[in-house]
Amino acid sequence: MKAMLQRKSKLQGSISFDIWILTFGFLLCLLLVISLCPTPSLALPAQEVIPLVDSDYFPAVHEAILGAKKSVFCAMWLAQLSPRHPMGWESMLLRDLVNAKHRGVEVKVILEDSSDSDTSNRYAYNFLNEAGVAVFYDTPERKTHSKFVVIDEEITIVGSTNWTYSGLRLNHEASVLIRSREVAKAFKEAFDKIELKK
Numbered sequence: 001m002k003a004m005l006q007r008k009s010k011l012q013g014s015i016s017f018d019i020w021i022l023t024f025g026f027l028l029c030l031l032l033v034i035s036l037c038p039t040p041s042l043a044l045p046a047q048e049v050i051p052l053v054d055s056d057y058f059p060a061v062h063e064a065i066l067g068a069k070k071s072v073f074c075a076m077w078l079a080q081l082s083p084r085h086p087m088g089w090e091s092m093l094l095r096d097l098v099n100a101k102h103r104g105v106e107v108k109v110i111l112e113d114s115s116d117s118d119t120s121n122r123y124a125y126n127f128l129n130e131a132g133v134a135v136f137y138d139t140p141e142r143k144t145h146s147k148f149v150v151i152d153e154e155i156t157i158v159g160s161t162n163w164t165y166s167g168l169r170l171n172h173e174a175s176v177l178i179r180s181r182e183v184a185k186a187f188k189e190a191f192d193k194i195e196l197k198k
Helices: 002-036 054-066 089-102 118-130 165-170 181-193
Strands: 048-053 071-076 106-111 134-137 147-151 155-159 174-179
Touching (some): 048 054, 054 089, 054 147, 054 155, 054 165, 054 174, 071 181, 089 106, 089 118, 089 165, 106 118, 118 134, 147 181, 155 181
Parallel strands (some): 106 134
Antiparallel strands (some): 048 174, 071 147, 147 155
16 A cells, blocks of 8 residues: 555656656746747837927927928828918918928928818918918818827828917927828828818
């Protein structure tokens, strides 16, 4: 009986050791597979990400448009050209678009066409149109609440900031400048999907 118990104990010890070896081997293989396989990423790569909070927005966008060499695509909920603030930051950004066009940069702007934005956007639309900038209203069926600019297929500026006196000077706004061809491509595709008013 004692010999039988000893054999049973050795057998249990051997099984426990075998299970431990199998478990260790499985975990080792799993770690090897994980380390060799690229991990899926939900993020697009970016070379630079700069937060543009409140008054940080204007100088960054102004400089980016001044530096544009090939293209500027802008979708904006509100763009204001105010007679009360003829040299305000919002007016300067619109003038930057005109100057970029005159430098040979492709410039295309889409503005919201709704009663909420009509007064502000009408002046900006007329100003850009008269200066030869390709400017469009979206269709009234769907609002374009976007506020983004794509420059040279590399820089994307996106966030809450409208091109208005309030948006650039008074409100708390949060936007970001992203230097990434992949992000710029995604936003340019979104820009191209906005239906334009005929």
